[in-house]
Amino acid sequence: MSEIQYLWAPSPVYSLPVRGTGVRFPVRRIFCVGRNYHAHAVEMGRPVDKATMSPFYFLKDASTVVDSGATVPYPAGTSNYHFEMELVVAIGKAGFRVAEADADELIYGYAAGLDMTRRDLQLVAREQGRPWDLGKNFEKSAVCTEIVPAAGQAVLDKGAIHLEVNGETKQRADLSMLIWNIREIIADLSKFYHLEAGDLIYTGTPEGVGAVKPGDRITGHVDGVGDIVLNIGQPE
Template identity: 45%
Template sequence: MPLSTTETGSPAPFSPPTPTSLPIVDSRERFYLNRVYCVGRNYAEHARELGNDPDREPPFFFAKPADAVFAVTEGVLARGVAPHTVPYPPETDNLHFEMELVVAIGVAGTDIAATDALAHVFGYGAGVDLTRRDLQNAAKALRRPWDLAKGFDFSGPCTPIAPASVVGHPEAACIWLDVDGARCQTGDLADQIWPVPGVIAALSRFVTLRPGDLIFTGTPAGVGRIEPGNVVRAGIDGVGDLEFLVT
């Protein structure tokens, strides 16, 4: 592959990376990713299962690299097609799933009022925040960052983005996840401590949200361990579903 060149015409050390994107439902267009933010402890029962008090905490955020997110198409096994595969990450013995509503930002804004927040949303997806729980727990104990617990390769499988112009803005819908056919997580978007408008308003006080930003909005109770050989099926009613094999 020929080297790219710099603005001065001299050879650059490498070519620009391929942009990360997700398909858009019923479209040939793609949603190109800018940044990926995640909300922590946005369902009360999940916060409690991790030993935290959800009634005393405003929303807080962490990030994944954009290239950790990748598209997983819907209903793969149901159509008799081999499932997408997700490699088990290195340096962990305790990989966890966390099923989440994903918000795709389409209009830039900063210090957005909650009453105006949905006007900044392009659409929605259903994604899994894969977590190296042992690394996260060790980092917490040492008061160190969680980056490598959350931001590793293939840590953000996500459905295609469903435009809000088609699916609306889901406020109450079943969110669920199965492992090998057994229901592990089930909840309702209505149970979020901070619904989507509040999440957008809070995050936009810290950063200017831009088209291409994704926000994983938190997970209901029931998070747990997955191993190589497990088949994960998950979804949000009216938004999308996904399916993958851990290898």
Template identity: 50%
Template structure:
């Protein structure tokens, strides 16, 4: 048995609907600009850009598991004056593989959840405009709240599901998973050519148009049909 100079971190576990067992998180991948409307509002051309990916930390400082019916509190992060929400379908991988065919991708999915890709937009744009990595804009503490995970067999036809986000009861984002530029299966297939996917990996599949800033005291409620809702309050 290996000895460590200090105890290694334990895997973050996401609650699974109808089970006492937790889903252990291995890696967190995110797809950038995967809805045409959001790509345009970010100043890009969705017709000419292939999918691209970035990562978030997989530790308990970044991932915030949120049980059904609970309102989680997210601290407003430091060094930003433009803190944004992005509501997304999160895909949980249950079977590993490399170079996965699009037709086989669904076999690798364990389940789905609602997630928020919280973003320090001013820092993201500063890094983007300087040609530097996005980490300080995307990979900070408490940047990935995730709701209850639903097994794929219980989630219904996720490809036709509506996705929405409200801020203090006002609708800000409204779209359908069918509007993804790269479908869930295509995203898995593409990502698996770059990294070997393993059980425990999560994929934030992209956010629709309508992203915007939030301030302390405001409450976000994100929903995907068949997956319930995710509620957080900024403090």
């Protein structure tokens, strides 16, 4: 069989390091959970009633991934560039219509992540009933640490999560405050998608999101997972 010829080189495989190994985790898709902490939902002007509402999601391309510790340019088209600190779940096994009780079987590991957001563009889209892509799905907007293998540990349901900008605390909460927990998120997503190894799930951000500017340094932490760093560079 002849080798397939492409017009140009295919896109690279985007990946993240795996703690304690020499291999990398290939990223397939990035699912993000919107408004999954009550206080953040309130600060965004959209309170959540879990009894009557379901989780909602938006996606980022795998190409938006950037390793923790990077310096990224202040993005084009915005004057309100926000941080959102999150626990990230790394999927390591395929699953479709998964029961909550079995959801942990799909988890390969965890990471700390930043869902960087062009907030002004997101809010314009939200108010006009348009997709959020310009505000959320842009280059270098999915910052992530190395993947920490779960290795049979219990599903993370508690632990501090916090973020600082230039050493000043901006976000502080606990994973127990998630509206929809990890098992519930995996079970719900798997009703709509065939989850596959390589998928990442950004589980939502606590209250305290805010803007950064060139020269700022973001640091964050998730208990049991690790620390994340991002430096904001000058616009291109």
